[in-house]
Amino acid sequence: MFQSLSSLSELNHEHILNVVNGQSFGIHIKNFCPIETVEHAKDVLYQHQSQTMLDASTPYVRIGKGLIEIKSETDRAHYHEVALDNIRLIRNSFKPYASPIDQLRLLLDEVWPTGAKLLQVNGKKCFVGICRFQRAGMDLIPHTDKLERNTPSHDQSELLKQLSVNIYLEIPEHGGELEMWDIEPSEEEYQKLQGDRKYGLDRETLPPPATSIKPQPGDLILLNPRLIHAVRPSSDSVRVALSAFVGYFGENQPLAYWS
Numbered sequence: 001m002f003q004s005l006s007s008l009s010e011l012n013h014e015h016i017l018n019v020v021n022g023q024s025f026g027i028h029i030k031n032f033c034p035i036e037t038v039e040h041a042k043d044v045l046y047q048h049q050s051q052t053m054l055d056a057s058t059p060y061v062r063i064g065k066g067l068i069e070i071k072s073e074t075d076r077a078h079y080h081e082v083a084l085d086n087i088r089l090i091r092n093s094f095k096p097y098a099s100p101i102d103q104l105r106l107l108l109d110e111v112w113p114t115g116a117k118l119l120q121v122n123g124k125k126c127f128v129g130i131c132r133f134q135r136a137g138m139d140l141i142p143h144t145d146k147l148e149r150n151t152p153s154h155d156q157s158e159l160l161k162q163l164s165v166n167i168y169l170e171i172p173e174h175g176g177e178l179e180m181w182d183i184e185p186s187e188e189e190y191q192k193l194q195g196d197r198k199y200g201l202d203r204e205t206l207p208p209p210a211t212s213i214k215p216q217p218g219d220l221i222l223l224n225p226r227l228i229h230a231v232r233p234s235s236d237s238v239r240v241a242l243s244a245f246v247g248y249f250g251e252n253q254p255l256a257y258w259s
């Protein structure tokens, strides 16, 4: 279900193609980011989080702005305006170590035959490397992710598949498992399942998940986010991950990443 690799040097383009083609749910690379690097950056990132982020009642706190948050053309312009600053903020939080998001970008460029680059929407560069804090007690309800929901229709014709990558910085001792269902609803089916909900699906309407995986700090998981997936509540601590999406435009086209 998941392809498990014990080091990043094992990753090749076939692994990625297997996820794109639905032969596996995803790839789990253990210890992608050394634990010293994780611990070092956590202090810096947590400080940013408490200084610059929203009030404590917000369940999902992020550093960096995600494309998914864009609700208006003003938001869209702002997203692109701050994209490079946000990339550098994450990069600098890891200094003097290399940021695992940068490592991911290099790795994808190296293993994918035609390389990998930042996604552009309307000719403007996107941000990549959002840092998500999931507070204790909160879950991430079952959902799918689709770029098409957040970009102008004239700009999305070539995207064939979407992948999602998470690099974990903190994982609670209890809970925080990633769950996946072997269900890839069409957009129409998804909206039907969604009913009146603004985001995600009611767990009660779904069968039990096909698989559940508990990452450790420093691990990387790449998954197919068009399969329904969810994250169990983290019971005893915050759950922190750096996240990126990766677009697949065909075997002979470069991959493109964004957050």
Ligand SMILES: O=C(O)CCC(=O)C(=O)O
Binding pocket: 140, 145, 164, 165, 166, 178, 223, 225, 229, 231, 241, 243
């Ligand atoms: O945090 C995770 O493990 C998965 C989050 C998620 O929804 C995604 O990667 O699309």
Ligand SMILES: [Fe+2]
Binding pocket: 143, 144, 145, 164, 225, 229
């Ligand atoms: Fe997701």
